[in-house]
Amino acid sequence: MELLSLKLRALFVAMAVFNAVAAQTPLDDIERISTTASRFDSPALAAPLTLSWLDEQQLQRVNPVHIQQALVRIAGVNVQRGNGQEYLPSIRSPVFTGAGACGEILTAEDGIPLRAAGFCNINELFEAGTEYASSVEVLKGPGSVLYGSNALHGVINVITQDPIDAQTLLSADWGSFGYTRAGLRVGNGLSQHGVGLNLSVTDDGGYRDEEGIKQTKFHVRYRYDSTDLALTAGLSFSDLDQETAGYIVGPDSYQDSEIAQSNPNPEAFRKARATRLWVKLEGQTELANHPVKWQVTPYARDQDMTFLMHFLPGQPLEQNSQQGIGLKSALELTLSPAHRLTAGIDAEATDGSLTQFQESPTQGSAFLMATIPSGQQYDYQVDAQVLSAFFQWQWDLTTQWQFTFGARAESIAYDYTNNMLSGRTRDTGEPCGFGGCRYSRPASRDDRFNQVSPQASLSYYASENSLWYASVGQGFRAPQATELYRLQRDQVVADLDNVEATNAEIGYRFFSEPISWQLAVYHMEKRNGIIRDTDFFNRSESDTRHQGIEISANYTLSSHWQVSGALTYGRHQYQNDQGDLVIAGNDMDTAPRRLANAQLLWQPIESLDVELNWVYTDGYFLDPENEEYYAGHNVFDVGMVWAVTQNVTLTAKIANVFDREYAERADTTSFTGPRYFPGKPRSGLVGVEYSF
Template sequence: MKAIISTLSLSLLMPHFAAAEAASADQAGNIIDTVVVTGRRSEQNLSQLIGAAGQVSTEQLQRIGHAHINESAARIPGVWLSRGNGQELLAAVRSPVFTGAGSCGEILSTEDGLPIRPTGMCNVNQLFEVNSEQASGLEIWRGPGTVFYGSNAMHGVINSLSADIQRNYLSLESGSHDYNRVKLGWREQRGNHSWQIAANGVTDKGFKDEAGFDQQKLSLKHSWSGSEVRTDTHLALVNLNQETAGYIKDKDAYKDSAAWKANPNPEAFRDGQAMRLSTRISGASGAGDQWQITPYVRKSEMRFLQHYLPGQPEEKNGQTSAGVQSSYQTSLATDTTLWLGTDVEWASMWVEEFQANALGVANNVRFLGQHYDFEVDSQQIALFANLEWQLSDQLTTEMGLRYEYLNYDYDNKMLSGTTRDDGSDCNSADGTCRYYRPEDRSDSTNNVNFHLGADYSFGDNLSAYARLASAYRAPQINEIYRLQREQAVADINPEQLDSVEAGLRFRQNGFTAELNIYNMDKEQVIIKDSAGFVVSNGETSHRGIELQLGFVINPAWQIAAASNWAKHLYRQNGLINGASINGNYIDTAPRTQGSAQLLYKPNKTLSAELEWVYLGDYYLDPANAHQYAGHDVLNFTVQKSYRQWDLRLRVTNLTDERIADRADYGFGSYRYFVGEGRGILAEVKRYF
């Protein structure tokens, strides 16, 4: 009943909040179209988009002032960035929450359209490597990406738009649990040159025992505009030092006031550093053709304790990569536009795993010592074409095709096989150990994805679209080379996804609505089977309805919301404890979720917002034998501007509910990442 009431409540509210805010600026009713850039790596009107994309605007991001990106992403339907501890997260976009070595490959993470990691070496927590705290916008494409994107853009694309400083500022924030943050935004314009600095530093002691993090982020940008050419250079630097809190166990432990702040793994940690440098060179010809070329380099390293595994091995990994994105746009006729592009990438990636603890005896199958030490060099090239044809004033069609080749050259730095690192046997019936290290080898994949869609306008206020699309992801190097005994590299193939979706968009007199319906089927899903082996014979289905509504009640009051209903099901004939899971709900896949915001903004200097975030119930295991009931949370934010000063007060979890940010069931026990109780944060910002 709670889920039904919550869903009906959201259905009465929904909106596209960015459009609602624009309407307020235009005295309620003349809604300005939102512009997005994720689909084609260039500006596109959201109301004419053949696909589904949500945007959190600059004004919204500044109002939220998120400490974790999940606070902002909650405003987009079908999206759940489940917070772990500190800056950790697991992402879901038209999907369940994905876990495991390659789960990060289901959703592509980008900044300004550039993937933040090379294909084959993503990380589930990688969004901390983006300065989303000072972003100029957050866009999330839901469903298979366009042909401008390749591997990993299966369930969606999370695209953070880098900072665009309009006024120089310095801000100080302080809040619960010894949370302190400083942010600097600076811009200088001289002739055709523009420089920007966006920097922030955080120290957070954490609400759980012996858990917190220190984090620093720096974005440096330079732009130059000539008569026919423009360049935009961006250097991003990130450092994270985190003391990680593990999950707590036992049913409903998150409700226990004596246990909910406990940290059973005070020894856990995560340290990470990342650097990205890119220069986008763009221009236009006299005939109106447009082109862009973006060379880039990236480097990242991470070190963390796998406290969630027996023996708690430590992992170290890193990558150095470089590439070039390019596209060319030309008009074949007044009603026909063609895009052609090439993406090329090179990467050198490495992974090490070492266990310092003995499980009973040193030669346990999870033995004390070095488990893995390997390097992988990759080469990737993609070609794509996209065509838009306006058949009439009402009907526009779009079609695209992408081919992508990826090659891995794997180099094992240890003894191959299933022995210990010194070549001795483990304490098992046949002497083998748990970990299998393949011989040096090369592997390659060839993949094609497409999309085909149409948008029809019924007039100024109503339009509809339909879209067919496919997507894929290459195996991550941790899936294909970080194996266990009795496994073979040849058993793991690229995942494939087919999608069909349709949508309606309506706007009139300060009211906006968008309804999306989708159906996706996925094959060769890379999963762990009942024996704990990584295989690619899984099948899943994903169906859902997404709704956004927005209403400008009057120039001072606005209401906004986002909601979705979804069914994410197993479709393979696998067995769990002897029972088939075919037709079961995928674990950690809520059927309903959403948010709603009520904004009071009587003038440009004052605003107050009340937000409701709802997460429905979900199963915790593939057998659907254990469940989390879901939760509701209220947040409140008030802002006041006075001359060169901005003041902001934010209260999260206003009613101090006991919730789990994420729950699952494993190793015979309920496990919870506990959500924070009531938190209060105050910010003082000075413009100069």
């Protein structure tokens, strides 16, 4: 009741603010076109769901060295930065951790999912071209019928710059702790054909001892336009070589600068390489005198990763890879001025593999030494196929009212092959002491997961610049391969179900000058959440509730001043006990209730932007029992973008201006107690761009 009352008060306050402002605001036509909420270009205002974004100008002011610095500006999004390019994500949820938690949020580049369903990685956004993005769009809540498994809490879509018609650009950045980055953009737009390149090379020495990253990314794009056909092709590549720093441990250890700078795991590393190729064909025609838009996008992926699992006893080495092909398609049929139907078929086939090998004997207690022997621990292959069909029907009831209904049917099949001895033995077949080895390898098997996800919405255009909407829908994710086949202890089969969520929300958006803003109130019930219980069994037995309010706004105070920001209040709770844990009604761990950010932009002259940025993270519990707690933090940054000439732009930024000691991430384990990824102390970044 308390949260419901808060929701209603927020709605009434928001309506009062809107009425006061809109009464004196001209209804200028400010239109942003989005591709994330629809396969085809469509106005963001019209989307009957919560869609937020950062445009190219905002990204230039942020000049992120890590995607977290950009995403935390979006209401309802909380990304905790790990070390190097690592992170843990959250959209209307606690911060996700664990082998399959990456399946809760779908991440994409130019609309193509970065990883195949069933083979995600929690850090996979480091493969996207965020360094040369034209925008980052975030769809919040269960993905629309256009997205399937993994779009449970939302979608993050990084849209890369189209370099073809742009000016050639050279850029360089230099920052504290040995940070350097170079960029190149080259375009060659001809009459019908065009080709372009975006390139980014990063070398970061790192703040902590014996850490650092070297990363190269590039994106090549080709475009062909004719009267009847448009063809666009993209090739993306990412190569990451990272020396990783692990958690620091001990209560409030992040407040000790010497400990914060230390690296308890200098041996840790991650090497990852990813290549994606896609071709989009689109055009327009007629079917029985009805206008038709169509779109077909085949794509291919090739990815591999090697990293030392320094956070596990024995520090095994994991190697995983996936190669696959896919197809996205859509057809939009205008049946009449009031009726429009969108439908399509998506398909994907992926071959994935994983090995886990431990070189040296485990150190520690007699139990650990006996149950975690050196040698091969996992070696398996999974062939996966995904087939989906969707439709979405839009009915303009009147000039102001619009009803939308759609559904998606999806089938995911796994063909799992165990390349080792089955069971919980050593790789030689010898048994382990204390009842058996820690790692259990299920016998080869097949699994299939089917789901139908409906969604409906009702929209009301209060004016040409404002929209009310109400929506209800379902989302799901299939179990990931690591949850099904990377078992422990006595478990020989993981009998898991789809994780399902039912979401209802009411929203409002208003786009104009001098003010634009969005409001959303949501309530989500989630079932069959996959957990590892006290017996170390993977089970589908966690029910949770997620509800909250999000407000974001942008207000131009004058020709020289602008203020923007976002405020989130969310409550994420366990709905049932889990094994021996009596936690029903508790806050989920790593789920701050309040998140906020604000930006004050000063433009003393047309060519100069100076921005003060504030990010607030509320305190949160570190454990399901709600016993350990992190107090939260405030962090301030200041940045500048100065177009010195038509061809030369200078940028500068000071992060953590007040040199606050804080934790980017806090959690706890029974072995270590509280542990943290420390936030960086005050640091600087300067850059220059030259275009010609």
